[in-house]
Structure formats: structure tokens, C-alpha cells
Amino acid sequence: MSFLCEPVAIAHTPFKEKFAIPRQPQLAPAAKGLIELCAPYDDPLALAGLEGASHIWLLFVFHRATAPKSGPRLRVRPPRLGGNELCGVFATRSSHRPNNIGQSVVALERIEGTRLWVSGVDLLDGTPIIDIKPYIPYADALAHASHHFATEPPSPVTVQWQTEARRQAQHHRQRLQQPLIELIEQCLAQDPKPAYQQPNSEREYGVQFWDVNVVWHYPKPNVITVLRVDYSPQNDVS
Numbered sequence: 656m657s658f659l660c661e662p663v664a665i666a667h668t669p670f671k672e673k674f675a676i677p678r679q680p681q682l683a684p685a686a687k688g689l690i691e692l693c694a695p696y697d698d699p700l701a702l703a704g705l706e707g708a709s710h711i712w713l714l715f716v717f718h719r720a721t722a723p724k725s726g727p728r729l730r731v732r733p734p735r736l737g738g739n740e741l742c743g744v745f746a747t748r749s750s751h752r753p754n755n756i757g758q759s760v761v762a763l764e765r766i767e768g769t770r771l772w773v774s775g776v777d778l779l780d781g782t783p784i785i786d787i788k789p790y791i792p793y794a795d796a797l798a799h800a801s802h803h804f805a806t807e808p809p810s811p812v813t814v815q816w817q818t819e820a821r822r823q824a825q826h827h828r829q830r831l832q833q834p835l836i837e838l839i840e841q842c843l844a845q846d847p848k849p850a851y852q853q854p855n856s857e858r859e860y861g862v863q864f865w866d867v868n869v870v871w872h873y874p875k876p877n878v879i880t881v882l883r884v885d886y887s888p889q890n891d892v893s
Contacts, residue, residue, distance in 0.1 A: 662783035664692045668776050672756060673719065675847035675862040676736060679748070680759040681775040682808060684843060685837035686707035688761070688776040690784060692769040702766055710790035711763050711773070717755040717889065727753060735805050738850035751834045760790050812877045827867050835884075839869055843879050863887055882888040 668688040677683045681818045690713070692701065706709070730741040731749040750757065761773040771787075816824075821836070829836040848860060854873030859882065861870045870883040 660716070660785045662689040662716075662785060663696045663787065664690045664771075664784035666690055666713070666776065666778045666780070666782040666784055668778050668780045668782070668835070669864040670776075670779050671748075671863040671865075673779060675781065675842050676775040677842060677845060679808075680761055680777045683838060683841035684762075684779070685834040685841050686774050686776045687764070687772070687774045687833065688778065690771040690773060690787070697769045699768055702769070702771070703788075705763070705771075705789060706766050708763055710760050711771070712786075712788040712790055712795075713759050713761060713773075713778070713784055714786040714788070715757050715759070715778060716785060717750045717752065717757055718781070718783055719779060720750045720752070720755050731806070732851075734850040735809065736850075756785070760795070783806050809845060812846045812879055814840045814843045814879045814881065815837075816881045817883075820881045820884050824869075824881070827865075827884060827886065831865055831867075833865060835864065835867070838864055839881060839884070841872060843881070844867075846877075846879075848873075 657794050664689055667690075669686060673735075687871065692698075709848050717845050722763040729744055729752050731740045731747055731751050732740065732743050733742055733747045733749065736742070744751065744753070748757075759777055761775045764772040764774055765770075824839060832886050842864075847862070848854070856872060859870055859872050861868055863869070868883075868885045869881065870885070871879050871881045874880050
């Protein structure tokens, strides 16, 4: 038995690459996105009544997840376990899924025609959305639910700025009319480097948000210093 899924929408987000995307939705409230309906669902009638929901579920495809070279991937290495322990794929939220399907709950800020403005996204720019559903608090928020190794959000690392880097970020924040400084701090506070990798003060890391490239390093464990925030013309959003 097989099924064919067609996108109902496309996500437009600040995240141009997988690195530094929040590992769960809502961890970076400044990560704002636009969900744009595709034909034949690009009609306001498809969204009638959704304006009454504060949050929505997005079911999507990990369209840039790497396929296993041989056979199904039965076990993965969750970052929350340091990237060194193996767990069954169905015991994790790894992007390496049997059918590459993911789900995220995001805040619904507003609806304009056939476009939904959302925040708290953890999706790569261009992600295909295969379904949209309202978040129902009494059914979806289970007060006594638990998980043995993801009991609470990860402890944030300290994010600090070099003076010129913050000035650059403020300039691009005004140009983009987006909460760039908040987004950088919220994403980097989750320590995006691989969990198994030890910080190296000599190594620089970089990631692209919208059309800027953010560069940082680890001057010491659990501390990130933002070094530069440069315009990246290949990802111009104007």
C-alpha cells in the first residue's frame, strides 16, 4: 500500500540551511514565517474559521533530509543524548523519518487572504506543508505527559556580542524589518553545534538567516560570541 501526498502550502522562513534551526518549535519565538497556500487550496474558503485558533499544527516534509544509503534507518542519535547514544527512530523526533514527515506547532499571528503569518517556526525555508490543523488545547496539551530524556527545554548557553557585530545586526534588523537580533540570540542559545563536538575557540561557525550570514565562535564552554553579521547577496530577500 502506498499513498501520494501533494503540498497544500509552502513555508517561507528565515532559515536558509538546516544548521542552527531550533530543534523544536516555539524555542525561538522570534522565528517568524509565512505559510502560503498552493493550488487548489489557495482560496480563503479553505481557511475560514481558522482565525479563531491561536496555534496551528503544520505537517510537513523534510524535503532535504539525507536518504540512508542502504536499508531503512532504524536507529538515530538524538542531540539531547549528546549525539553518542542510539535510539529507535520512533522514540525520537529526528528528521530522518521513514516517510520524511514532520510536525510542528506554531503560533498563528494573522491570516491575510491565503497566507498565514506564524511565529516560533523550526522549518527550513521552502518546506512543503502537507496539512494544516488547528491546535486544540484540551486535546493536545496533556498535563501529565512525560518523556524520559526530554523532560524540559535544554539549558541555554550564554550569547554575547562583539560591538561591531551588534551594530551590523541592528542595521540589518531595521533593513529587514524583522527581529533579527532576537532570532540570533534565541537560536544560538540552543548551542547549534553538533552535540558530540567539543567547543574550539579557534573555530568559527556560520549560518544564514534571511539574507545575512551570522558568524560566531566559542571563546569558552557554554559561551558564544557573535563576531560578524554580514549581508549575503546570494540570498537577497528584497
